[in-house]
Amino acid sequence: MPHFIFDSNEDGTIRQVLKDGEPHQDAVRLEQLFSVVTIYFKLAAFNLGQMVQQEQSEQRRCFGLQSFLMSLTGLEAFTNTFFHLRGQELGNNAMLKRVAQSHGSLSQKIRELIALTPDGPIRDQDRLINQIFALSQLRNEIVHPRWVPSSVTIQGDAPIAIHGLVENRQALFEDRQLCREALLWCLLVVARVAAARGHEDVSGFMFHWTANYGLTLPAILQELGLPADQ
Structure with a gap:
């Protein structure tokens, strides 16, 4: 250090x-350590907001892609930073060692770090972990792009064949709802960690780590269409 x-x-x-x-x-x-995390969530929200103002699909794709990537990067930054602090508080060298490791998926790292705390599993953990795994797989596909050749034939009296095309998965990010939900799932993980840590009202924790003012757990669940906690 x-x-x-x-x-x-x-x-x-x-x-x-x-x-x-x-x-x-x-x-x-x-700077304060939480700025390592909040910048990514700020960028995710900013780019999401820019999508609404774009009339062309390509422009929406650019902002949507950036929002999606920043959401997952924000969650990874939170995971590494929060659990590093938690490991120091607990004097847990195993936790500090796992934080420093880069192998495995983000979802698996979150699961293993949670297991190393005395806070217990977070609510709906399996569902959340599976959702983050799916989003991370899509992120990996985007940040490690490969060209998979595709072709198309237009049938008719004189068929036309076009080769060397690609079924571009980046087009997914023209959908603002998809990008919004990706951000919300990442924020939900942060909120569930806060609740497991003992925060009945997670809004202060969320502001500290994600720069979202007044964001509550019920609000996130409602936007995702999930049932409220009982």
Whole structure:
């Protein structure tokens, strides 16, 4: 863990910056750790909002694709950051080790980290984990694109065959509802973790980690068409 020392002059200006005891010449910008997470959820919401303003399908696709990717990246950032903190609180080296590992799917990592806490499984855990797995599979397909050649034949008196086309899965992200639900499923995981941690009202936790002000668990469930908690 890097440690910075700001050596100041009498007038309060910075004379020298030390990093781990050595002079540090580059600029230093230190922020609260939750900013590692919130930027992605902010970008997801921003791009989702931009979709409504677009008349052309290609423009909607651009913003939808970015919203989708930022939603999953936000959830991954939350997983790594929150459970790192939780591991430090518990003195749980196994949790810290799992956070640092990059193997396996995001959904499996979430499941394993939850199992390492004393908070117990989150509500509807299997359903949530399966949903995140499906979204992660789609993300992997998008961030590791491959061309699968397709062709089409237009029947008629003189059939026309066109080769070298592609059935482009990116077209899915022209659908704002799909992108909105992807963001909501990611937010629901964060909210369920908050509830398992003991937060009866998750809105403060959600604002801290996702920059969504006043967002409640019932509101997320309602938007996803899921039954309210009893």
